[in-house]
Amino acid sequence: MEILNGGRDNAIFKQGDHVFRPLNPWSPSVHKLLTFLHDNGFHACPEVIGIEGGQEILTFMDGDTSNYPLVGAIGTDAALMSAGALLCDFHDVSAQFLVSEPAQNLPWMLTPRPPFEVICHGDYAPYNVALDGERVVGVFDFDTAHPAPRLWDVAYAVYCWAPFKTNEYDKLGDINTQAKRAALFCEAYGLSAPEKAGLIDAMIERLHALIDFMMAEAKKGNAAFVENMKDGHHLCYLNDIAYLKTHREKIEAALT
Template sequence: METLSGGRETGIYRQGETVVRPVQAWSATVHRLLRYLHQQGFRACPEVIGMDAGSEVLSFVEGETYNYPLEGAIASEEALISAARLLRQLHDASQGFLKTVNLAEMAWMLPARAPAEVICHGDFTPYNVALSGHEVVGVFDFDTAHPAPRLWDIAYSVYCWSPFKTDPVDQLGTLDTQIARARLFCNSYGVSASDRQQLVSEMIIRLQSLVAFMQAQADMGDAQFVQHFAEGHHLAYLADIDYLRHQQVAITEGIMTVQDL
């Protein structure tokens, strides 16, 4: 079996045309969501194959995968546009799921957030999508899926795809370049003017929530998050929060126009 890398660190393998992953407390919820999405015609996500000795078996999402630093096809405008459009399709397809289940009775890795407009992917980032050429054609790793407003998911995705990051490995271009990419993502998704006004504030809140989640997991003894804190991963997010606060006016003004690059 081939070990896969990406958003998760260990325990994910490719076996032929399937992916074998550890079962989690929220896996049944994710399986129900994935089946629903496929029923709605959204086939850019994994298909549930079944269970095998305590592991879940999903279909392999075909395509090239990337991580930071963003170089090559993943850094292209075509990838950015197609990613935003795919996120919109995912959100639209998920809306009916909210009416078919009792959300309060379902387990989620991340807490639900009101108003529950869609099922957010929770980590719709360059390392969780698959490309064909320069086009994003698939998305995987739905562990972080949870009910929330559209803007909650959009905010984290724009932060990661622009990207508004200060770490030298994660950076891409100047502030002007980042703003232009954020505007293109918003235009391609169809983000409203009112949501664009709130976008930077939502990014900040989303990152604060992420740091708090990491801290809570570390405090409970999760080895991966304990290691992340020891390595200072949270400090990068805190630096990015400061960056967003300092540039909030410029970013907001820059993404308000609907004119693409």
């Protein structure tokens, strides 16, 4: 068994072509989704192999993986645009899943948010995709998947890919570069004009929802989130919300 880094410490393993991840109450819903995606022509995600001893077994996706800061292939416009296009492909097929299944009634880690247009990935960030050269060819880590509007997922994805992050380690370029990258992602996704008009508010609301979720989990005693709060992750998100508010006009101008 080989430990896979890039997510939680000492929790994700690889053996042969398979990945072993901790099973959660919402894993059966995620497995239904992943199986539906493959059955309906979307193959850029892991396949479900099965469940064994409290772990889910998924296929390993070939490709390069990365994390912040976004240097090298993951930081290119080509990677950014292929990520936007792939998110739209995923949403289009996941919308069919919602037609076949009242998925809002299944268990998910994050609360379903009406109107239920698609299944959102929930954490469509550079650290959860696989690259072939400068092209994003796969996405994994579907634990945060949940039914919600397209814009809800695009908002968090744009925040992560622009990225509108103020942390010295995570940031890339200045606000002009970030706004241009946000626009490129939205173009590649094919985001509509009314959705673009709501993007900044959606990003802000999504970050508040994330902070609320972290705080609720920490209060319940979830060790990972207690640690996140101790490390001040919620304060980073609050700074980023302030940053989005400060630069609203510049970002809006780039998007239109």
